[in-house]
Amino acid sequence: MSRILAINPGSTSTKIAVFDDDREIFRHEITYRGADFAGMDRITDQLPRREADIEAALAGTFDPGSFDAVVGRGGLVGPVGPGGYEVDDDFLDVITNRPVLEHASNLGGPLAKALVTKFGVPGAHAYIYDPVTVDEMSDAARITGVAGIERKSIGHHLNMRAVARKLADAIDTPYEEASEIIVHLGGGSTACAISSGRMVDFVSDDEIMFSAERSGGVPIKELIALAGSMPLAELKSAVRGGGGLAGLLGTTDLREIESRIGAGDERAALVFEALALGIAKTIAALAASLKGEVDAIALTGGMARSELLLAAVRERAGWIAPIHAFGGEFEMEALALGARRIVLGKERAHHVRDYLRTTHD
């Protein structure tokens, strides 16, 4: 039997879970308010507080020497291949000193390392799995019409790859042979096209569809004009945090929007239609990357729980391939099962330094 501790740091929470083989035996969520991290400029300043809170949550239930591995969600380490990475000195150096962006998931690796030292069996390792900067995009998919600006693959890769495996099971096709489109619909929405197990194209939260709190793609000329008349911080918030449903309807809660529609709110109904249209256009764009050969499509994330949204997306994109729903996210399971495959020797852990040589030279 293998026992794995999984750690998923978000901006306002740290989720932890313990898996015995593929069975979840413990789950706990620690929530934070802005004031908890007041005065902490860097994400990594939050480490001591978050580490102490995880230790307190484990105390009494798990002793030192409990875990065969500890795995964290993370982080913005730069473009890397999919799978598991050992949290070694090179990784810690990059994520602490040169992350691509400040983001809560940058804490996953350092927290896993600290916790494996205290709660791991002798020789146990810390890992991250399918970090947010997994990048397997084809060369053509990277190019934009502005020389010097490339498309980036930064998104919900951990959940999307887990769902891609579930979708392959659902359509009874080996994952390595399937052509799939996976769309994560949440606070931020990102999507990918998978061909023979490889994410050949990716749609970022600032490209096509808007989400609960991010803008999706906006007309660039309009954005440039706005940039001349608005403080940068305000503009950033208009596209991220205060974009999407938040900016259009003043709430990020799709359930509330559905209630408004039910009560006859025409503006809510129009924005809802635009939300579904953006998702359908994203699917159609990714279908082009797969040359129209799409076996199946999956919608996942919190908004994929909405039957109303599923119906609206199926109406516009159901002609491309069957659309399956996997509401919510499967990140804790994906982390734990990925680390388990490494512990059992079914998968090899990578090292970030192997990518840094080719991508950061």
Ligand SMILES: Nc1ncnc2c1ncn2[C@@H]1O[C@H](COP(=O)(O)OP(=O)(O)OP(=O)(O)O)[C@@H](O)[C@H]1O
């Ligand atoms: N049962 C439901 N029906 C309709 N909408 C739902 C339902 N459950 C959650 N949502 C919506 O899903 C959205 C939140 O999705 P999710 O929980 O995936 O976001 P998050 O975890 O905060 O961010 P991210 O997915 O970007 O990491 C909100 O708009 C929420 O109202």
Ligand SMILES: CCCC(=O)O
């Ligand atoms: C940074 C990638 C995941 C997210 O959008 O939060």
